[in-house]
Amino acid sequence: MESKTVAFVMEERISALKKVDIFSETADEVLMEIAAVVSEEEYKRGQNIFKKGDVGDAMYIINEGSVRIHDGNHVLSRLVQGQVFGEFALFDKESRSASVTAEESTLLFKLGQDDFYDVMAGKAEVTKGVLIKVIKRIREMNELEGKLAKSYLKIQKQKNEIEENHQNILEQKAELEKTNEQLVRLNEEKNQLISIVSHGLRNPLTSSLCVIDLLEHECDNCTDDQMEYIQVIHKSLRRMNSLINQTLDIDIIELQRDKLKPEKVNFADILKLIEEGFKYTLSLKRLELDLNVKDLFANVDRNFIYIIFDNLLSNAVKFSPANKKITIDLFESDGKAVAEISDEGPGISEEALKTLFDKPQVHDRQADKTGLSIVKKYVEAMNGELLCKSKYGQGTTFVVKFDII
Numbered sequence: 001m002e003s004k005t006v007a008f009v010m011e012e013r014i015s016a017l018k019k020v021d022i023f024s025e026t027a028d029e030v031l032m033e034i035a036a037v038v039s040e041e042e043y044k045r046g047q048n049i050f051k052k053g054d055v056g057d058a059m060y061i062i063n064e065g066s067v068r069i070h071d072g073n074h075v076l077s078r079l080v081q082g083q084v085f086g087e088f089a090l091f092d093k094e095s096r097s098a099s100v101t102a103e104e105s106t107l108l109f110k111l112g113q114d115d116f117y118d119v120m121a122g123k124a125e126v127t128k129g130v131l132i133k134v135i136k137r138i139r140e141m142n143e144l145e146g147k148l149a150k151s152y153l154k155i156q157k158q159k160n161e162i163e164e165n166h167q168n169i170l171e172q173k174a175e176l177e178k179t180n181e182q183l184v185r186l187n188e189e190k191n192q193l194i195s196i197v198s199h200g201l202r203n204p205l206t207s208s209l210c211v212i213d214l215l216e217h218e219c220d221n222c223t224d225d226q227m228e229y230i231q232v233i234h235k236s237l238r239r240m241n242s243l244i245n246q247t248l249d250i251d252i253i254e255l256q257r258d259k260l261k262p263e264k265v266n267f268a269d270i271l272k273l274i275e276e277g278f279k280y281t282l283s284l285k286r287l288e289l290d291l292n293v294k295d296l297f298a299n300v301d302r303n304f305i306y307i308i309f310d311n312l313l314s315n316a317v318k319f320s321p322a323n324k325k326i327t328i329d330l331f332e333s334d335g336k337a338v339a340e341i342s343d344e345g346p347g348i349s350e351e352a353l354k355t356l357f358d359k360p361q362v363h364d365r366q367a368d369k370t371g372l373s374i375v376k377k378y379v380e381a382m383n384g385e386l387l388c389k390s391k392y393g394q395g396t397t398f399v400v401k402f403d404i405i
Helices: 002-018 028-037 113-120 124-168 173-218 224-246 267-284 302-318 371-381
Strands: 039-043 048-050 058-064 066-071 074-080 099-102 106-112 262-266 288-292 297-301 325-333 336-343 385-390 396-403
Touching: 002 028, 002 058, 002 106, 028 106, 028 113, 106 113, 124 173, 173 224, 262 267, 262 302, 267 288, 267 302, 267 325, 267 336, 297 302, 297 396, 302 325, 302 336, 302 371, 302 396, 371 385
Parallel strands: 288 325
Antiparallel strands: 039 106, 048 099, 058 106, 066 074, 066 099, 262 297, 325 336, 336 396, 385 396
């Protein structure tokens, strides 16, 4: 009788696991192993499953009911039967970036980190399932990033307008109090958005980078296809990390050019720093980087000039076939510091060059979300010049010019 009860429970768990995306391609014998190590936990409506800041060491699968993911009173998302949460905790024991509360009577399957490692050993389909889930979550965060950036810009513009009004009506007490109330409210909303960006994107992304590093360096049993899959994810995560750092800056330069912080910058130092950061990526693609620089100084914003060169080199790497060479030359010409980034890629047609910086996606030259249009925006905001020289089938050279000081 007891064995029948155990068998029934196992059959029920396996049936539930098959409905979860992570395990959709997992064999029954592997699902049986997972079903044997998961534990069942029941929660009443309004009961916390875990709180923000708790140390995480397990993933949860919703078998019945639903939960909400939230930061204080701000609801980030709601999950229902068949969905999972806390998957990053399978790879590290960092603090939870948000709280999770049951929306109704809820039954969860809990899979601990140690049990997951035991099951995952030698089973590529389980690793693949988790990676697919990580990619899906990253895409969701990318969409959230765009929405948050637009909201933040709107709030920032309103905040600036209110501050200007505050100065104009300084002597009018009643109006000043009203303005101050609006300013406080907008600041609170802005801080909430920054908190969401910080905890909702940065922490999971950092964990994802750690996961990929772990898999890349310790996945001795992975196939060649799996290793290639991991490397593609690694590059995507690196690009997303750069985008998150730029989220609150993109397009603001059009509204607040006075926020630029120009200083005396040695272009040679910036290019050497970028070369160091790209060594691993270049080695993966078997590309040679020939860097020829001399000390040349210009009055620019250090962060923006780094983003400019980083984007252009990333673009060159993306469009360079394996076993080719990328050349970066930094020299002086007519009182200007000139940087040329050249690749041996497919080149760009004359027709495509006409709208390259306005609509690069039309010509398959958009390396990331910022793209060449943002590079041009940064260059022109600092009174520089950006050019492109290319012949179809013969490679491409991007030229950046700034006045020497």
